Amino acid sequence: MDWREKLLNITSQNNSLLCVGLDSDSGKLPKFLLGRSKNPLFDFNKGIIDATKDLVCAYKLNMAFYEVAGTKGVEALEKTIQYIPNNIFIILDGKRNDIGNTAQKYAQSLFETLKADAVTINPYLGKDGVSPFLEYKEKCSFILCRTSNPSAGDFQDLMVSSTPVYQIVARKIREWDTNKNCGAVVGATYPEELKTVRSILGDDIPILIPGIGKQGGDVEITVRNGTNSHGEMALINSSREIIFAGDNEGFAEQARKKAEFVRNDINNYR
């Protein structure tokens, strides 16, 4: 099954555009887990997945939070990927980028070794740094377009003959989409830019949208500006607000409540 079929199936099955970000910061895990678990990072993720797997279209694993824990963290990353039910879309969020022969190794690492359905990549190196990812035709690569952070505009808003760089990136994404497996990353914190990018990309290219929740992006505008004309092809991510909704033995249940609220909130505007 290719990435698009998998994404559309789970979106429909769970009636959800919600992507839960497993930004599982070891320093923020519920204290009770630390004493009684050999790999608290994995056990935390297991709890979140069990509690939310009928509410999401995707899980996004933020590589930084696993790498920082060394080999133990990579083990938690691998075990989490194995644990996620087969029908749920898995995004490995590492924003990788390099010259061709190295980019190929990252692609192999993420798609083959780790078995992601999709990845995030950074476009600064141009087409030959992106191509090795796009060669995996059954997989999806979300290319950073307009990021959600406050300094996003430092380079992404630079004007090139009256067109900001992030729009030039969006046009390139459409141009590079010959295998029908490109996606874009646009932050919910920039709703007007999101609207513009959706209009450049058309209906078929998915947008991964971080920035609701802790970062403050508005759900209604995000849904209206980010989905395609069928109310699909947007993966709206929330991480900290959901996974750290509680910090005691009821953490998974509290994450479920929050995820259910956000999933339904999104659906109100579809």
Place this chain on the structure above:
Amino acid sequence: MDWREKLLNITSQNNSLLCVGLDSDSGKLPKFLLGRSKNPLFDFNKGIIDATKDLVCAYKLNMAFYEVAGTKGVEALEKTIQYIPNNIFIILDGKRNDIGNTAQKYAQSLFETLKADAVTINPYLGKDGVSPFLEYKEKCSFILCRTSNPSAGDFQDLMVSSTPVYQIVARKIREWDTNKNCGAVVGATYPEELKTVRSILGDDIPILIPGIGKQGGDVEITVRNGTNSHGEMALINSSREIIFAGDNEGFAEQARKKAEFVRNDINNYR
């Protein structure tokens, strides 16, 4: 000891601007190692380090080639870092980038967990994605400016009011250098751009220069355009050409010969 003192000491001690890139592709290791070693990736690196440690100023470990081998690869990465003599500069080349709270985790991972002296980072997210790295004042962060690959110009050459993006990045690097720990990455394959970036950065900011060797950058022009007015602050990287100079039991000796040739070739033009 801060990064600058360490770099100047080893540059002087080994009379070298050569950075050897440990792009240790598991698929290209000498066959004889595979049968007789528990961790061929580490044993290969050990051989290269033993044979070249008096010829280099730095080793650069390209994260992709370790990540692709899973936990075994991360173990080889960690063991290699521990094995490199204390006086040699260690660069972890991962081109990481993310929003602030995640970038902080990458910085922690690379500088604290893995104990790098320096890292490479991608500037596309702007200042708040870069700052968490620069807060490590004793460490150096090489920011991608003009990369060595053929498509580098796709975004890096876009013209913003008659100034190409890579020059705007170079100016930002100088502006962001308040802790005196910024560096830049500029490919040897673009010698004119290298000259321009050196003139923007002045004498104190180091440039990591990939692209000689397999990629075809010219050593003489690289040295003339990339070093500062004291013939320093350039780390000229060669990876494949050196580490895969031989593919049999004499691989380390052949890597040494090649490294010695390149080190001396660079010094001819300083």
